[in-house]
Amino acid sequence: xxxxNSLSPRALEAPESGIVEVVNYARGRDGLIPLWVGEGDLPxxxxxxxxxxDAMFAGETFYTWQRGIPELRQALANYYNRHFGTSLPxxxxxVTGSGMQAIQLSVQALTSPGDEMIYLSPAWPNIAAALDxxxxxxxxxxxxxxxxxxxLDLDRLEKAITPKTRAMFINxxxxxxxxxxxxxxxxxxxxxxxxxxxxxxxxxxYARYCYIxxxxxxxxxxxxxxxxxxxxxxxxxxxxxxxWRVGWIVAPPEMxxxxxxxxxxxxxxxxxxxxxxxxxALDQGDDLVRANIEKATKARDxxxxxxxATNRVETLKPDGALYAFLKIDGVTDSRAxxxxxxxxxxxxxAPGTAFGPGGELFMRACFLRDPAHIQEAAVRLAxxxxxx
Numbered sequence: 001x002x003x004x005n006s007l008s009p010r011a012l013e014a015p016e017s018g019i020v021e022v023v024n025y026a027r028g029r030d031g032l033i034p035l036w037v038g039e040g041d042l043p044x045x046x047x048x049x050x051x052x053x054d055a056m057f058a059g060e061t062f063y064t065w066q067r068g069i070p071e072l073r074q075a076l077a078n079y080y081n082r083h084f085g086t087s088l089p090x091x092x093x094x095v096t097g098s099g100m101q102a103i104q105l106s107v108q109a110l111t112s113p114g115d116e117m118i119y120l121s122p123a124w125p126n127i128a129a130a131l132d133x134x135x136x137x138x139x140x141x142x143x144x145x146x147x148x149x150x151x152l153d154l155d156r157l158e159k160a161i162t163p164k165t166r167a168m169f170i171n172x173x174x175x176x177x178x179x180x181x182x183x184x185x186x187x188x189x190x191x192x193x194x195x196x197x198x199x200x201x202x203x204x205x206y207a208r209y210c211y212i213x214x215x216x217x218x219x220x221x222x223x224x225x226x227x228x229x230x231x232x233x234x235x236x237x238x239x240x241x242x243x244w245r246v247g248w249i250v251a252p253p254e255m256x257x258x259x260x261x262x263x264x265x266x267x268x269x270x271x272x273x274x275x276x277x278x279x280x281a282l283d284q285g286d287d288l289v290r291a292n293i294e295k296a297t298k299a300r301d302x303x304x305x306x307x308x309a310t311n312r313v314e315t316l317k318p319d320g321a322l323y324a325f326l327k328i329d330g331v332t333d334s335r336a337x338x339x340x341x342x343x344x345x346x347x348x349x350a351p352g353t354a355f356g357p358g359g360e361l362f363m364r365a366c367f368l369r370d371p372a373h374i375q376e377a378a379v380r381l382a383x384x385x386x387x388x
Contacts, residue, residue, distance in 0.1 A: 018354025026342040033377045036348040039242040040368035052277030064272040066260040068095025072275045075282040084220050091253040097267045099234025099247035104130050105262045106230045110167045110199050111136035118160050119169040122359030142358040148316035150179040167199035173206040173216050176325045176355050176364040178318020183217040199228045206321040216320050238289045239281040246278050299367040299374040306378035310385050322368045345380040
């Protein structure tokens with residue numbers, strides 16, 4: 001028996017990321033404009049780094065609170081009060097080792113092997129993989145695509161609910177499509193969850209990146225006490241902290257010990273000095289977030305306007321998130337196209353095949369970058385598309 005054959009089937013069946021595959025293929029090339037992963041081009045700003053550095057040199061390097069240091073949990077409560085109009089006490093907030101771990105722990109809390117969780121597809125691939133590795137079943141419900149934009153068929157969503165359904169994973173604004181639920185959409189989804197007594201796992205990481213208002217509608221705007229909703233989020237996108245791997249969960253306080261236990265038996269908590277950096281991000285970073293949103297708005301317009309003008313790309317400017325999801329005439333294999341595009345243009349895109357059902361014919365480009373770089377990427381891509 002080979003070493004691999006002796007491993008867990010769930011581990012062996014974990015899929016390779018279709019995004020990382022292309023990244024690894026072309027990483028480090030000269031002149032590359034990398035639009036394939038969901039991050040900006042600026043490093044973490046100094047005021048956040050300084051707070052973490054000061055805490056490290058002050059000796060904050062020991063084991064710490066599994067739920068997160070009280071100062072960070074209170075800073076999260078204050079942040080939600082400022083931007084979401086909530087009055088949630090800090091007992092609702094739990095610090096995790098990344099947004100991905102927030103999802104993973106939520107999956108562990110909500111599902112058992114054999115259970116089902118619905119998600120809206122095309123979707124960031126990690127949610128389906130996290131469910132499958134946990135022994136649950138990921139159930140995609142495809143969004144509709146017409147005239148360059150995406151929409152949700154609520155009847156299709158309800159038909160996917162079975163006696164095994166434990167939760168619906170709702171990412172809005174959506175990675176990769178940019179679909180942004182209206183308040184009416186959220187009301188209707190929440191009504192389904194109440195009707196069938198299932199959870200909502202709400203990924204609202206891109207709520208501030210909304211181009212049709214100050215922020216996207218949130219389940220926080222429509223929920224009532226007793227609704228079964230977990231929120232997962234991350235410091236990565238708003239505050240240029242992708243490499244820090246710090247996130248959080250918003251959950252009913254009754255779940256506190258459960259979440260603490262799951263943290264204990266996975267990472268045993270986020271380093272305290274890193275949490276000090278996260279406090280600085282929340283308390284001092286509103287101007288940084290506004291600047292990132294302004295940059296994303298300019299870059300979105302540059303990229304989408306240029307590609308739509310070719311008359312060979314089917315898309316509209318997304319209402320939210322950081323991505324243009326492009327349907328290019330003649331592309332029937334987006335994985336092969338991503339390889340070809342990076343070889344011929346030096347622009348790295350993520351293939352739509354990485355995002356599950358409904359994404360196969362699309363390419364994803366992250367536009368949270370210097371608008372001048374996006375302009376150059378748009379020129380290269382437009383030339384490539386017109387030459388096909």
